[in-house]
Amino acid sequence: MGTDAYADAAGLVARSAAAYVSSVPTDPADDGFFGPASVTWRLGGDLSSIVAGLRALLVQALHPLAMAGVDQHSDWRRDPVGRLAATSSYLATVSYGDRAAAEHAAARVRRIHSRVHGTDPVTGRPYAASDPALLLWVHATLVDSTVVACELFGTPVAPADGDRYVAEMTVAAELVGIPAALVPSDLAGLRRYLSSVLPGLRCTPAAADAAAFLLDPPGLDPDIAEIWGDIRDGAVAAMPEWALQMYGFGAPGALTPARRAEIRQALGVLDVVFLGEPGVLEARQRIALRMRAAQHA
């Protein structure tokens, strides 16, 4: 059970949307580190993205040192929505921004990370946010979650595309300061890496708090409160069994085709709510036009 209080989730959709819109450039100097023909762009626009993000956060929180760094240094409890929006903004800038924008955003994140260090109260071990081992954990769980969520609720990823995506994302890892040599370059390598970290994971009180917030955000906008249960079920269904055990969640029932369809439908409704935010449609069209041009080139 969690210990400390956190603020509510009001404005989640509006602020995430604004962060996304401002990160998709209108007049980029170049195609950035991935480009419109990349698998990264394709998966980034998938309906399942929200499940991927939720799953990634839930799994990431199980690393005691990564969680301690977030809990002791970020203002997530005071402004959880702002924290999530900042992360969305960073990810969208790295994916869709030009190289200068991505490098600028990454430099800022590295600067912030350089000031984040301390001691995890649960394990008593010291941590530093710029530690490549911690950064790699965060990176790998996000990449893994994106593929898993697509498989379950979005457009399935062909194995070759999965490998390509993992390899493409190496540059994102480098941007936050992970030496390329440490970064898995295909799906098999990614999964081997994740298993290797497993023994050090556990559900600390801070992780339980973070999970409680993510699974049942208090004060959620009424628009999405109605469907959050389905979104949450999607994220839980996508989680690895060991993660569910650490959190003490019972094994979720089998994901029947009918339940999968229902979760997809809820994701579709959420997508429409998101689409209603100013600038979202235009930002998506900017991306779609560039992808279209690349595909026809």
Next chain:
Amino acid sequence: MRKTLAAAAAGAALAAAGLVVARRRLGRLRLRRGLAALQLAARGGARYTRSAPRLFASAGDSRQQLRNDLALETAEDVASTLGAMKGVLMKIGQMASYVDDGLSPAARRALSRLQDSVPPMSAGLAAGVVESELGLPPERAFARWDGEPIAAASIGQVHRAITHDGRAVAVKVQYPGIAETMAADLDNVSLLRRLLRVTAPSQDVDALITELRDRVLEELDYRQEAANQRLLAAYYDGHPTIHIPRIIDGLSTRRVVTSELSDGARFAELAGWPQEERDLAAETIYRFVFRSLYEAHAFNGDPHPGNYLFHGGGRVTFLDFGLVKHFTLAELQPLMQMARSLCVDNQPQAFRRAMEDAGFLVPHAPLSTEMIVDHLGVFYATIRKPGRLTITPDYASAVVRRFFDLRSPVAGYVSIPRSYVILQRINLGLFALLGELSATADWRAIAEEIWPFVQAPPSTPMGEAETAWRARRLTAARD
């Protein structure tokens, strides 16, 4: 979403020229939480804006600026654009577009953006649908085929073509795979219920969902639309001002419907025509709505301004029959009884009894008959007294406000039996349309011509021409 339903698929409804409907236990709506962005929260009448119901926002025409640069190229593109409930939400949005003053701004924005987010099919994708439906690629199924769509349509788009026997036609082509997807999405009653949460008893919500499902499923099968259009085209054959394009039978299937191509001025252009032209067009639309209802026992539930072409002299072409509801005579009787007792016989007690008998009004409600007439009379305001009368945007707006007025003590005792739900479009759509034209006529006199229980002689030149047409029909039927 609540209000979408309230306003669109079901919920409440009163119809002019005979029928008054309202909602059940509306008061409780205000207390319930729903999807704020998509909800059609039933708010107090006073909070409804004073402007007339807006006709154009989120209607299909905005997609006319067809984003060919983003055209859908594969069935997967279609699925990611309209699958996962989005097509169903778009349909609900279209149905609600008549009354978007009643939608929360967030809901209006989300639904209209959703509509804007749907690009047309690429020429290749559309050709593939035609080939799988007609058995031949469009270049061979038709003598000439224009691969560039001319308009967006309900979950499809319209192409021009020329048939092998030389007729210019409009071919409506449905997005591939979308009917199956939307049918499956409509099966998620639990999600729809959460989205729609309209009225208190769950049974009522389910009835609304059933009505929504039925209408949308019907619309997904273009053969229904072809049948409706065939019926009305036959009925109005030779009519002096009402024109309905003929269906080309051999080129119409479940996913493709081919009809004669019509050309004319759009509704937005009509607004710039002289008032007498606008009055004539309005008279034709009015006659069409009530003749179809009382004589063909059919009601086109889609009085969207994009569904008319205007040719001058009151001549109007009617398009799009995807949302037609057929009535039995028994279903129409109560409506006629209500109009007759209130407007013709001036018998408020009989009016009240007729409403109770038909299920619109709870029997023995602790209300004076005067209050009931006072509350519901606004829906009959154009036909209670003879004489020329202008339907203004303010009137259209007042009708919508009264429709959603939950504060009146009467509101708690009225409800709409399901089979009449669609007729609310008369109040929420037809009056908005006529109000937009500031149309003037002696509506009561026209109604008397059409009411089967009056059958008055013609009251206008158009009425004269209609009488001649009816005589010709009868002669033809005898021969």
